[in-house]
Amino acid sequence: DLSNAIVAQDEMGRPFIIVKDQGNKKRQNGIEAKKSHILAARSVASIIKTSLGPRGLDKILISPDGDITITNDGATILSQMELDNEIAKLLVQLSKSQDEEIGDGTTGVVVLASALLDQALELIEKGIHPIKIANGFDEAAKLAIQTLEEKGTDDIMLNENDQLFNDYLFKAAKTSLGSKIVSKNHDMFAQMAVDAVTSVMNKERKDVDFDLIRLQGRVGGSLKDSKLINGVILDKDFSHPQMPTVVLPKEGEDGVKLAILTCPFEPPKPKTKHKLDISSVEEYQKLQTYEQDKFKEMINFVKEAGADVVICQWGFDDEANHLLLQNELPAVRWVGGQELEQIAISTNGRIVPRFQDLTKEKLGTCAKVYELEFGTTKDRMLVIEQLKDSKTVTCFLRGSNKMIVDEAQRALHDSLCVVRNLVKDSRVVYGGGAAEVTMSLAVSEEADRQRGIDQYAFRAFAEALDTIPMTLAENSGLDPIETLSNLKSKHVKENISCVGVDCLGKGTNDMKELFIVDPFIGKKQQVLLATQLCRMILKIDNVIISGKDEY
Numbered sequence: 001d002l003s004n005a006i007v008a009q010d011e012m013g014r015p016f017i018i019v020k021d022q023g024n025k026k027r028q029n030g031i032e033a034k035k036s037h038i039l040a041a042r043s044v045a046s047i048i049k050t051s052l053g054p055r056g057l058d059k060i061l062i063s064p065d066g067d068i069t070i071t072n073d074g075a076t077i078l079s080q081m082e083l084d085n086e087i088a089k090l091l092v093q094l095s096k097s098q099d100e101e102i103g104d105g106t107t108g109v110v111v112l113a114s115a116l117l118d119q120a121l122e123l124i125e126k127g128i129h130p131i132k133i134a135n136g137f138d139e140a141a142k143l144a145i146q147t148l149e150e151k152g153t154d155d156i157m158l159n160e161n162d163q164l165f166n167d168y169l170f171k172a173a174k175t176s177l178g179s180k181i182v183s184k185n186h187d188m189f190a191q192m193a194v195d196a197v198t199s200v201m202n203k204e205r206k207d208v209d210f211d212l213i214r215l216q217g218r219v220g221g222s223l224k225d226s227k228l229i230n231g232v233i234l235d236k237d238f239s240h241p242q243m244p245t246v247v248l249p250k251e252g253e254d255g256v257k258l259a260i261l262t263c264p265f266e267p268p269k270p271k272t273k274h275k276l277d278i279s280s281v282e283e284y285q286k287l288q289t290y291e292q293d294k295f296k297e298m299i300n301f302v303k304e305a306g307a308d309v310v311i312c313q314w315g316f317d318d319e320a321n322h323l324l325l326q327n328e329l330p331a332v333r334w335v336g337g338q339e340l341e342q343i344a345i346s347t348n349g350r351i352v353p354r355f356q357d358l359t360k361e362k363l364g365t366c367a368k369v370y371e372l373e374f375g376t377t378k379d380r381m382l383v384i385e386q387l388k389d390s391k392t393v394t395c396f397l398r399g400s401n402k403m404i405v406d407e408a409q410r411a412l413h414d415s416l417c418v419v420r421n422l423v424k425d426s427r428v429v430y431g432g433g434a435a436e437v438t439m440s441l442a443v444s445e446e447a448d449r450q451r452g453i454d455q456y457a458f459r460a461f462a463e464a465l466d467t468i469p470m471t472l473a474e475n476s477g478l479d480p481i482e483t484l485s486n487l488k489s490k491h492v493k494e495n496i497s498c499v500g501v502d503c504l505g506k507g508t509n510d511m512k513e514l515f516i517v518d519p520f521i522g523k524k525q526q527v528l529l530a531t532q533l534c535r536m537i538l539k540i541d542n543v544i545i546s547g548k549d550e551y
């Protein structure tokens with residue numbers, strides 16, 4: 001094929017042929033294209049497969065500039081891998097969408113999707129049309145979810161008892177932390193997740209606004225020094241070392257009053273177009289007195305409004321700082337805009353842009369403001385502890401190095417999501433692959449009943465579902481096939497759906513007893529997303545990469 005060749009001549013007039021972009025030529029289509037996509041997806045999945053479950057292993061990811069991340073979270077692993085295969089990137093997207101919608105189950109969804117693709121490949125090789133396979137998978141997914149909803153779920157909210165509900169939330173949070181770096185302290189972290197969510201949730205609307213929960217990490221100490229702070233924590237201290245380290249409410253007041261300011265403590269400056277001429281000592285002194293008067297005026301505004309503490313977005317100079325100290329107004333400077341907003345929400349105060357606007361009603365109210373010190377280290381942080389009924393909490397995480405703090409943050413995020421999902425929809429399914437076995441059995445039963453081509457897709461779908469319990473078993477050092485067949489026979493013989501893989505060797509397969517649960521909506525989403533992705537890949541028969549020549 002010489003259509004992309006050019007004939008040229010060298011300096012001696014001899015003709016030669018230049019073949020354009022020979023190396024760049026990239027085109028695949030038909031069955032070959034599909035096969036290569038599926039193989040690419042398989043190689044991605046094989047990397048994160050070993051991270052699934054409580055005995056899953058962690059990965060170290062090193063970025064091009066040398067940053068190290070240690071993690072077990074599927075979405076994080078995938079997002080940091082530099083992939084150049086377009087189909088592999090779709091898997092990354094897949095775990096990202098699971099992460100955004102549900103927050104947990106990001107490893108499982110990729111393992112399931114790649115198992116579906118593997119199965120699809122076999123069917124393609126048998127000569128079944130990809131669209132037929134995709135349609136069959138869709139039907140199977142519908143059936144699987146329906147069965148799970150009818151047979152495999154338990155509603156933990158049926159017990160209207162708050163204490164019991166919180167117990168369940170706690171246990172579910174613990175399941176999600178089982179495989180994470182924090183698993184040594186998982187009781188503490190699970191409790192933290194439950195406390196954080198329950199203190200900001202809206203019980204009537206069954207909603208949790210994640211903006212009200214802040215995750216803040218700081219290197220130092222160890223994981224068990226982490227704690228939930230009722231209010232806002234600032235990486236700051238009071239502007240003057242002689243200011244008190246604890247501020248408590250004044251007598252007769254319902255709390256400590258905060259002035260939350262976005263105006264600087266400085267005298268108004270002439271605008272750039274104007275010029276200030278000072279030609280004598282008197283004039284200079286007059287200017288200085290003017291400045292001092294201005295400072296006094298500002299402090300008066302604050303005092304008169306009744307503030308106990310000043311939170312300021314800007315800095316202020318020594319003069320102002322000194323006056324604040326003299327007037328017994330502990331102050332914090334250079335507080336970021338986002339933090340300012342959070343303080344305002346948590347103390348029910350208003351952010352005030354001008355000193356003249358300060359009034360008593362606009363002040364925030366909190367239980368106390370205090371400096372948090374960490375053992376022998378010098379660093380301190382400032383805690384604005386809120387009153388009982390207000391909302392915003394900070395999960396303050398400590399760890400001996402940045403990697404641990406980051407991973408703890410991701411782990412906590414996952415369990416916060418699990419708790420939130422259960423507040424939204426309190427149905428749970430049983431973990432350790434129990435839910436997958438329930439679905440798989442129903443789908444393969446249906447396959448036996450079908451006569452047409454769909455039976456192949458159904459059977460394949462059931463086998464893909466089996467990959468989850470098998471992977472869990474494999475990662476825990478158990479024999480995958482033996483474990484799976486034991487599980488299946490228990491499910492069928494005893495007609496129960498809460499038997500799963502005993503990953504931690506607790507001596508029982510009953511996930512109800514061990515209370516290994518996952519939110520139903522998370523599992524449902526996993527099946528839906530994985531099936532959807534599989535359909536999408538099966539429909540692709542041509543890859544065209546823009547920017548590169550295509551012939």
Ligand code: ADP
Nearest residue numbers: 051052053054105106107108178179431432503
């Ligand atoms: P993901 O990122 O998909 O959430 P995980 O590594 O957190 O992946 O693994 C979650 C899977 O492990 C779920 O299927 C869950 O049911 C299962 N699992 C978690 N803890 C246990 C346990 N103690 N015993 C058995 N299975 C567990």
